[in-house]
Amino acid sequence: MPLLFLLLFPFLFGLAFWLGLGLAGWWWVRRLGLELEWNPLSAASRAARAERGGRYGAALRWYARDGQGERRLTASFLYGLPDWPVRSLLIEVGCELVRLERGTLLARSAGVPEAMTRAIAAEAERTAEALWRSAERIGAAAQQLEVLRYHPRLRHEMQHLAEVRETVRDLRGRLAALTLTGTLGSDDHDEARYLLLRLQALATLARDLTEQGHAAAA
Amino acid sequence: MRRRHRIPVWYAWVALSALVLGWWLLGALHLG
Numbered sequence: 001m002p003l004l005f006l007l008l009f010p011f012l013f014g015l016a017f018w019l020g021l022g023l024a025g026w027w028w029v030r031r032l033g034l035e036l037e038w039n040p041l042s043a044a045s046r047a048a049r050a051e052r053g054g055r056y057g058a059a060l061r062w063y064a065r066d067g068q069g070e071r072r073l074t075a076s077f078l079y080g081l082p083d084w085p086v087r088s089l090l091i092e093v094g095c096e097l098v099r100l101e102r103g104t105l106l107a108r109s110a111g112v113p114e115a116m117t118r119a120i121a122a123e124a125e126r127t128a129e130a131l132w133r134s135a136e137r138i139g140a141a142a143q144q145l146e147v148l149r150y151h152p153r154l155r156h157e158m159q160h161l162a163e164v165r166e167t168v169r170d171l172r173g174r175l176a177a178l179t180l181t182g183t184l185g186s187d188d189h190d191e192a193r194y195l196l197l198r199l200q201a202l203a204t205l206a207r208d209l210t211e212q213g214h215a216a217a218a
Numbered sequence: 219m220r221r222r223h224r225i226p227v228w229y230a231w232v233a234l235s236a237l238v239l240g241w242w243l244l245g246a247l248h249l250g
Contacts, residue, residue: 139219
């Protein structure tokens with residue numbers, strides 16, 4: 001019996017030691033703001049590569065295909081942007097866009113016409129382009145000057161982003177309802193028409209967001 | 219926007235696989 005104890009104790013001690021060391025290493029790596037890339041072919045890696053390459057539509061597509069896309073997008077924005085109110089809004093809009101894009105995939109597999117899901121996905125990706133450009137501008141400006149936090153343009157941008165968020169939320173709800181009802185019946189034509197109207201509204205908002213950026217740059 | 223650094227851990231997978239494959243090939247071709 002004592003022999004068993006003598007053998008078991010060092011074994012358990014060693015196990016706990018290596019586990020603790022691994023956890024401490026993991027925590028340290030995360031504290032340094034480093035990301036470990038285990039598999040270059042995973043959706044998360046592709047999303048990160050697309051985001052770094054400035055292909056934001058593709059980044060959204062891959063974030064939607066990654067199960068933890070929202071968490072990764074949130075981590076990326078939390079690290080990259082200053083702790084301003086606009087940051088949480090950007091994160092919310094980004095997460096909503098990821099969910100909308102994922103919703104189009106689910107809707108397509110459930111039988112919603114591909115033309116419709118494709119149009120929604122394309123619009124979501126265009127909006128993502130505008131969103132990321134906005135985030136890039138805000139991040140780059142914040143690194144130069146802290147008082148920009150109170151710039152009036154930022155308030156305009158926040159109003160715009162709030163509108164985009166509401167539109168995307170509404171669109172997501174409509175798409176889910178359309179997925180639930182399945183193939184297009186007579187009732188669903190109204191639903192589909194309304195959905196397309198919201199899509200146009202989103203396109204207008206995204207364009208406004210982009211134009212606002214150009215106006216700010218000019 | 220600042221970006222977090224990504225460490226490609228998969229380089230280690232590739233290097234290890236190449237090492238094992240090379241070792242096996244050396245043995246298989248009787249070159250060792």
